[in-house]
Amino acid sequence: MVALSELIPPEAIRLDVAAPDWRAAVRAAGDLLVADGTSTDAYTDEMIQNVVDNGPYIVIAPGFAFAHARPSPAVRRTGMSWVRLAEPVEFGHDANDPVDLVVALAAQDSAAHTDAMAALARLLADPEQHDRLQSAATPAALHALLRSHDGVEEPAAAPEPARAAPDAGRTGTEQHKILTVCGNGVGTSLFLKNTLEQVLGRWGWDRQVSVEATDTISAKGKASEAVAILTSREIARTLGDVGIPVKVVQDFTSTDEVDHVLRDTYDV
Numbered sequence: 001m002v003a004l005s006e007l008i009p010p011e012a013i014r015l016d017v018a019a020p021d022w023r024a025a026v027r028a029a030g031d032l033l034v035a036d037g038t039s040t041d042a043y044t045d046e047m048i049q050n051v052v053d054n055g056p057y058i059v060i061a062p063g064f065a066f067a068h069a070r071p072s073p074a075v076r077r078t079g080m081s082w083v084r085l086a087e088p089v090e091f092g093h094d095a096n097d098p099v100d101l102v103v104a105l106a107a108q109d110s111a112a113h114t115d116a117m118a119a120l121a122r123l124l125a126d127p128e129q130h131d132r133l134q135s136a137a138t139p140a141a142l143h144a145l146l147r148s149h150d151g152v153e154e155p156a157a158a159p160e161p162a163r164a165a166p167d168a169g170r171t172g173t174e175q176h177k178i179l180t181v182c183g184n185g186v187g188t189s190l191f192l193k194n195t196l197e198q199v200l201g202r203w204g205w206d207r208q209v210s211v212e213a214t215d216t217i218s219a220k221g222k223a224s225e226a227v228a229i230l231t232s233r234e235i236a237r238t239l240g241d242v243g244i245p246v247k248v249v250q251d252f253t254s255t256d257e258v259d260h261v262l263r264d265t266y267d268v
Contacts, residue, residue: 002078004116005147008103011036012081013139019083022056022091022099023048026067029083029104038079039106046072047104051091054183055234059093060191060252061124068105068187070215075106080116082142084134094233095250101134107186117190119149125195125253166208166227166266176209178265179222181231181239185215191252192230199259228265230258 012032019025030044046069051058059065081104088098103120123129129145136142166176180196182189193213200206214222216238219229223242231239236246247261262268 002116003147003150004080004119005143005150007078007080007116008082008143008146009036010139010143012038012079013142014082015084015136015139015142016086017083018086019089022051022065022089025065025083025085025089025099025102026051026104029067029081029102032081032083033079033104033106036079036081038075038077038081040074040076043069043072043074043106046070046074050183054238056091056093056097057183057232057234058188059091059096059099060188060232061254062096062251063088063098063100064096064124064253065091065099065102066105066188066191067102068107068184070184071108071186075108078105078107078109080105084142105187109186114190117187118194121191121194121253123149125255166205175207177226178209178211179219179226179229180211180213181216181219181229181235182213183216183235183238185213185218188232188252189213189215192249192258195253195255195258196230196262198255199262202255202259203262230261 014032017028019028026048027044030047033039034041047067050069058067083102085100088100090097091099132145133142136145180189180192190213193211196211200209216235219239220242223244226244228244229246230249233248236248239246247265249257249261251257
């Protein structure tokens, strides 16, 4: 798997960028992808249109937008860019605005960057590391922070009290399945999948409950295989009634919030 620092080279990092609005902020991140040959201008337009069509669901944590669109011919290879804004901008998200960090992803598929998404989620969820990233003085210094976490696993959490594992329930299978859903299935849903898997591991439920990241179209077809969907408020509105509970998560990097949602899902 490709490391986070490989997907975000120093040349794809810009700090203290002036952007008058969210479109300009996403375009600044897209311009970096274009400059290093990862994608074309058409993909930047697709990232912007994704927000227009689906709402600001890409704002997945306070101050953080993860810009992306579906894999398309405008993506030449999988890569990412990092833009720290000089002044925060509004995307229209109820809970997580304003945004001062935009990370853009251009993906050919969901396979190559799964580990990198997990590493980025852990970094942004750690207040100390988040502060270091926000205070990095140069692209080289920020890249060194990313590189120092390549291949670093999350420390084992203190064991929690034993919980009764879920039975096969309505699916009639050996494992329960929970879907994490975003507009495209290759970006924000992977963040939420990683956070949910951390919580399931702490509960000791990781063998009984599997997690699949997917897009809105596929989620409707896969809902019959799952016990619940975790997603953003905007994507929940798009999904509508799919026959299973759809749970809203505001901060995709927060294990505390996902723990609460999982308790509500299983009435724990």
